[in-house]
Amino acid sequence: MEQTNSKQTSERPVAIVTGGGKGIGAACCRALHEAGFTVGIHYRESRKPAEQVLSEIGSDGFLLQADLEDTAAIDAMVRQIKEQAGRVDVLVNNAGISINEPMLTMPITVFDAQRAVVRGAWYLTKRILRVLMFRRGSGRIINISSVVGHTGNAGQIPYTMEKAALDAMTKSLAKELAGRGILVNSVAPGFIDTEMTRALPEDIRNAIVANVPLGRMGGPEEVAEVVVFLAARGSYINGTVIHVNGGMYGG
Ligand code: NAD
Numbered sequence: 001m002e003q004t005n006s007k008q009t010s011e012r013p014v015a016i017v018t019g020g021g022k023g024i025g026a027a028c029c030r031a032l033h034e035a036g037f038t039v040g041i042h043y044r045e046s047r048k049p050a051e052q053v054l055s056e057i058g059s060d061g062f063l064l065q066a067d068l069e070d071t072a073a074i075d076a077m078v079r080q081i082k083e084q085a086g087r088v089d090v091l092v093n094n095a096g097i098s099i100n101e102p103m104l105t106m107p108i109t110v111f112d113a114q115r116a117v118v119r120g121a122w123y124l125t126k127r128i129l130r131v132l133m134f135r136r137g138s139g140r141i142i143n144i145s146s147v148v149g150h151t152g153n154a155g156q157i158p159y160t161m162e163k164a165a166l167d168a169m170t171k172s173l174a175k176e177l178a179g180r181g182i183l184v185n186s187v188a189p190g191f192i193d194t195e196m197t198r199a200l201p202e203d204i205r206n207a208i209v210a211n212v213p214l215g216r217m218g219g220p221e222e223v224a225e226v227v228v229f230l231a232a233r234g235s236y237i238n239g240t241v242i243h244v245n246g247g248m249y250g251g
Pocket of ligand 1: 018019020021022023024025043044045046066067068069094095096097098117120144145146147188189190191192193194195196197
């Protein structure tokens with residue numbers, strides 16, 4: 001459990017971003033901070049990048065460490081949030097992995113690893129709701145899914161299943177929580193320039209960009225600005241998926 005920061009005392013609303021040290025998560029942390037939130041920057045093992053984001057945010061941020069496959073670690077993280085921030089207004093379930101391999105050769109361990117990510121998002125959401133959000137009668141939950149959960153993608157079957165499951169959670173949870181004033185939505189990015197996509201071979205990256213009508217990858221900050229809109233405004237948007245993909249797919 002992370003113990004580096006003292007209790008946040010300001011009355012700023014609090015946003016928690018999983019996988020907040022890198023890529024889309026880091027952009028969300030910066031943008032939410034700019035929009036007036038205190039930000040809990042969650043990471044698994046990338047402490048240095050998370051510290052870098054914290055150094056940009058300053059005293060309006062705090063670090064959270066947990067492997068989201070580990071329910072005891074999630075419980076400890078929620079206790080830390082309660083002690084350190086005392087409230088959660090926005091949860092961004094951003095952490096994710098993408099393992100690419102055709103179905104015929106993919107080992108079952110890949111399926112299990114991919115499933116563990118959505119299980120972690122489900123459990124963290126459940127714990128934050130129970131401990132910090134449900135009784136407040138307001139809040140926003142934003143799940144970062146993916147265009148491929150809607151279009152499908154060769155070589156990414158467990159990933160596309162996980163992302164479709166996240167969107168299904170969005171739709172069902174929105175119905176469960178609407179009466180409580182808590183809004184739940186997904187943001188589904190297309191092809192965004194982060195470590196995840198930089199790991200792909202160049203010819204595959206080029207082939208994907210060739211299918212993007214805007215002719216380029218998106219920037220993490222272009223996803224983050226939609227997350228901020230859902231976190232701070234969008235008061236009549238609930239149970240939906242907002243696509244951010246340069247025209248690849250319109251929903
Ligand atoms: P990234 O690899 O830079 O970041 C993913 C983060 O998730 C990392 O910080 C990683 O440590 C964290 N994470 C993964 N498994 C974890 C676990 N078990 N416990 C704790 N943390 C864990 O990738 P990114 O591109 O910034 O992706 C962010 C999200 O956006 C992911 O859910 C990804 O699937 C989604 N997405 C990305 C793209 C894209 O093109 N980059 C497109 C669509 C969706």
